[in-house]
Amino acid sequence: MERVNEGAEAVMYLAKLGSEAILIKSRNRKPWRISKIDTEIREKRTRREAKLLLSARKAGAAVPGVAAVGRYSIFMQRIDGVLLKDSKPAAKDMLTIGTYLANLHANGITHGDFTSANIMLTPDGPFIIDFGLGAFSNSEEEKALDLLLLERSISKKDYTNALKGYKSVSKEYLRVISRLNEIKKRGRYQSRTLA
């Protein structure tokens, strides 16, 4: 088993299940926080993330398939591609990304960290990955925040296309956008850009 990536949230291992390559996302212990908070966060997020991945797929978004779930780890399909943040996407891809997000939102799923670092471009089209901070939520605020994070992480042109895709599917487009504008007006956020 090969350790491929150490994020803040979890460690990713690459393994073989039969002939298929799978990723194991394991939330390891963080000894700096008290164990009650630590165990609860790791358990809750693992369970929630697995459920989110399954529901997201049903909602019509391309996401990694789930093979198995442990107490602190998820065994999932490995997606082969390039992160959106490291590529120049076609307009078509951005449209698809927008429709995926609208599908998720329509089914009460918010991603929670919807940036170009969590979208992967593959020959089979874009995939949304890492639902580690996602939620089952119909809150307009959460939905607007998904758009805000996307907007902050990509170029204006790419965002315009993604928004077009979002609008073409979403039945709550106007409400989410008006919430997004409200969030931006809150003093603290006027000058925020993503590093």
Add this chain to the structure above:
Amino acid sequence: MAVLGIESSAHTFGVGIVDNGKVVANAKAMYKIGSKGMIPKEVAGTHIKNAPMVIEEAMHEAGLRFSDIEAIGYTKGPGIGYCLHVGMLSAKTLAKKLNVPIIPVNHGIGHVEIAKNRAKLKDPLALYVSGGNSQILKRYGMNYKILGETFDVGIGNMLDSLARALGLYPAWGSTVEKTALEGSYVDMPYTVKGMDFSFTGMLTHASKMRGKKSNRDICFSVQETAYAMLVEATERALLLTNSKELCVCGGVAQSKRLKEMLKGMADEHRVRFGYAEDTFNADNGAMIALVAEKMLASGLSERLSDCSIEQRYRIDGARLWKE
């Protein structure tokens, strides 16, 4: 060169003097926060009363004469308008009288720079935690970037409000920390979104627990949860920016528990972790003098008539000097 800095953004009127990056004086007088929090007019009134004395005290501590002062820095913002005005007026008066340049300074930059200075760090990721602000910051070229931030109130503000809601005195964060010793954990809402976080939900939840759970348990749980949120967001920023150094600064950086948790996280990633002594984490004039000195060396002084305050002076909009 000796530069005098004046800080008055909130409850502290501070005057510090820095000589070639070395702090030679750091005098301050604080407004005592009662059960009603900070009433801007009253705090400003206290500053007006204290200003001459604190300036005297700093000069005495440094062993300097006014003729040794080569520039005056003051906090332009962010902060409470009434309070900022007192500092600006003191600074303008001194600058005019001594005929030296005047330099408006961003308060948050002061906190980060004094931490870098005291902990001898070069290019750290900074967790800036105070009453009004909670931000994760990194300098890129001529700008500080805000990587993560509170969606609502600063953590210090939340802890102060909690202290008031629970009837603790003095009503601020250090009392919460003392009360929290040996508490046991009760569930609190935990809100982190990427590198941003939110505290008001927890505050409401915890305030409603008054009388149902012991203050000790409430304080312990709020503190553990809030700090865990901050450390998690900071850890994410640390990995994203690939920083090799980390510092914590601002009033809440005085918390032993927060520093302990950050150190644990930093050690895991083999990142150097540092911070300033408590007196430099609480609001102080030395940090303003320190930044003013750097800005002066880059020719970033302001005409007296153009000096202003800005209550919402964002750190990412502040002018920086060449390193």
